Amino acid sequence: MFGGFGGGQTANDGGVGYGGDQKGDQKRLVAGMKKAAKQSTKEDAATTKILKKINASIQKNLAQHCELDEIDLSDCNNRKYDALDGLIDTDDQGRVKSILADVFRNQVPTDWDKRQALFKQAFDLTNTLASDIRLAALLGDEEDQEAVLYWLKDFREQASAIMERTTENGWTKEEERDVHFASKVTEVADRAIKISKRCRKKPEEELIMVSFSERYQSSLGPMRFDTVDSMTNHYFLNKVPTAPSTLNTRQLFKELTAYRTALPVEYGSSCFVRVVNNRLDLLRVLITGPDGSPYANGCFFFDVNLTGSYPKTAPAVQFLTTNGGRCRFNPNLYNCGKVCLSLLGTWQGPGWVPGQSTLLQVLISIQSLILVPDPYFNEPGWAHLMNTPQGDAQSKNYNRNIRKYTASVAIEAHLSSILDKRSPYPEFDSVVKKHFMEKRFLIEKELETWAKEDRSLAVTVKNIGNMLSRLSGEQSKKTTSRSKRKNEPIVLDGADDRPKKLKPNEMIEIDIESDDENDKKPSATSGTDDFVDLT
Numbered sequence: 001m002f003g004g005f006g007g008g009q010t011a012n013d014g015g016v017g018y019g020g021d022q023k024g025d026q027k028r029l030v031a032g033m034k035k036a037a038k039q040s041t042k043e044d045a046a047t048t049k050i051l052k053k054i055n056a057s058i059q060k061n062l063a064q065h066c067e068l069d070e071i072d073l074s075d076c077n078n079r080k081y082d083a084l085d086g087l088i089d090t091d092d093q094g095r096v097k098s099i100l101a102d103v104f105r106n107q108v109p110t111d112w113d114k115r116q117a118l119f120k121q122a123f124d125l126t127n128t129l130a131s132d133i134r135l136a137a138l139l140g141d142e143e144d145q146e147a148v149l150y151w152l153k154d155f156r157e158q159a160s161a162i163m164e165r166t167t168e169n170g171w172t173k174e175e176e177r178d179v180h181f182a183s184k185v186t187e188v189a190d191r192a193i194k195i196s197k198r199c200r201k202k203p204e205e206e207l208i209m210v211s212f213s214e215r216y217q218s219s220l221g222p223m224r225f226d227t228v229d230s231m232t233n234h235y236f237l238n239k240v241p242t243a244p245s246t247l248n249t250r251q252l253f254k255e256l257t258a259y260r261t262a263l264p265v266e267y268g269s270s271c272f273v274r275v276v277n278n279r280l281d282l283l284r285v286l287i288t289g290p291d292g293s294p295y296a297n298g299c300f301f302f303d304v305n306l307t308g309s310y311p312k313t314a315p316a317v318q319f320l321t322t323n324g325g326r327c328r329f330n331p332n333l334y335n336c337g338k339v340c341l342s343l344l345g346t347w348q349g350p351g352w353v354p355g356q357s358t359l360l361q362v363l364i365s366i367q368s369l370i371l372v373p374d375p376y377f378n379e380p381g382w383a384h385l386m387n388t389p390q391g392d393a394q395s396k397n398y399n400r401n402i403r404k405y406t407a408s409v410a411i412e413a414h415l416s417s418i419l420d421k422r423s424p425y426p427e428f429d430s431v432v433k434k435h436f437m438e439k440r441f442l443i444e445k446e447l448e449t450w451a452k453e454d455r456s457l458a459v460t461v462k463n464i465g466n467m468l469s470r471l472s473g474e475q476s477k478k479t480t481s482r483s484k485r486k487n488e489p490i491v492l493d494g495a496d497d498r499p500k501k502l503k504p505n506e507m508i509e510i511d512i513e514s515d516d517e518n519d520k521k522p523s524a525t526s527g528t529d530d531f532v533d534l535t
Contacts, residue, residue, distance in 0.1 A: 051121035104151035109254030130192045156189035213267035216438045225259035235318040236305035244308025274427045281306040294402035298410025314352035331379040332370045415467040
């Protein structure tokens with residue numbers, strides 16, 4: 001019934017989004033990529049010169065000033081620590097913080113080789129700042145997302161992943177070079193973090209308040225990407241029982257390591273990835289449905305297989321959340337699991353650009369171009385009805401069915417499987433729990449609205465409410481048995497946004513994570529005897 005492919009929602013006779021002159025579009029796309037790469041190289045060269053010049057100036061000034069030994073290091077608030085004017089120009093202070101933060105924020109392991117000159121100057125300048133407690137203030141706080149130290153710490157985490165990776169056949173020369181570079185990153189970061197702790201000011205007593213959105217990002221952000229030992233039910237495991245020998249595992253692992261920060265984790269919609277340790281070609285993806293769409297708050301799973309020639313060729317992607325082949329969520333997502341997207345070569349339009357396109361682009365396309373507010377218009381034959389009374393009415397009816405699928409298959413089914421310890425995707429259990437708990441109030445309000453517009457959802461919505469309460473109760477019991485965490489924030493928005501009065505530094509703990517599989521198995525959920533198939 002549906003043709004469909006992944007594209008944005010702009011009407012044209014050839015479909016949605018990527019219709020038109022495929023060859024011409026692809027040529028322009030490749031030309032644009034080359035131009036951007038050339039411009040990036042030019043900017044790196046200019047930044048390298050700036051960092052080198054500033055570092056040389058600071059080194060000269062340090063040699064002319066009093067030795068650090070003359071300062072009492074036990075007093076981190078000594079006024080002499082703030083005397084930066086004689087060490088670095090006022091204008092350069094801001095430039096140093098901005099440039100170093102940008103360099104460390106925008107790095108990805110796949111770019112390490114071609115940006116060596118820039119990284120060398122960035123490391124040299126960072127070491128200079130870390131050599132003097134007065135200059136260390138420019139590195140900022142490791143918890144401040146605008147600070148140099150925050151992104152250097154993130155850089156170190158990616159470097160540690162490279163260093164910790166093992167291989168049965170030993171390292172190649174290229175991999176040894178990666179490890180050497182990663183060790184340099186770790187060395188620089190450790191030194192910077194160490195001195196920053198020495199000059200850190202005593203925290204003022206204050207009540208920390210954050211929004212649900214900030215809490216969600218803080219809680220689930222670290223769970224973006226991880227490796228697992230196995231996925232015995234992976235869709236492509238039987239089709240490809242062994243990893244292709246031609247797969248460039250070095251480059252692939254560096255690409256995947258960047259997912260620790262590159263994957264979008266937002267309150268509105270997020271993307272999480274797991275990969276098998278000894279099978280980097282097998283991945284599983286969880287995308288949470290965007291707010292404001294008929295997929296809102298649902299959990300949608302995909303299995304991915306990377307060919308031996310990746311990234312020269314596109315990956316294979318299988319949609320898993322189909323209720324055993326009974327639900328078609330989108331014109332682009334078939335009930336058989338096929339994903340229609342021009343990047344994957346499953347529909348017309350600009351396709352995969354060998355050596356340039358990435359799996360991350362595919363995932364973002366699914367999240368932003370397929371899971372949209374009005375998926376009805378993704379169908380090429382109906383795109384011309386957009387912004388018409390007839391099209392609006394048909395789109396509303398289409399969304400009503402998708403909402404039913406989302407509520408029963410992408411929310412209720414996952415909750416019941418986790419509560420009954422029978423999850424088909426255990427590698428994501430902790431993520432799914434946190435997702436549902438962090439967005440519990442929004443989910444309940446959203447579902448109530450859906451049920452008012454469609455009374456057939458009433459029973460499903462009630463079941464979901466009961467299961468959310470049950471999950472919350474289980475997590476609360478585990479939380480009370482733990483010691484309180486330091487600096488845990490109070491979440492203000494939600495069902496009750498009135499702040500509670502606390503003593504200075506008194507915290508409320510909201511901890512929903514638990515991977516304890518030894519807990520007593522809960523009883524069956526009331527009113528949910530018949531569950532849908534998650535596969």
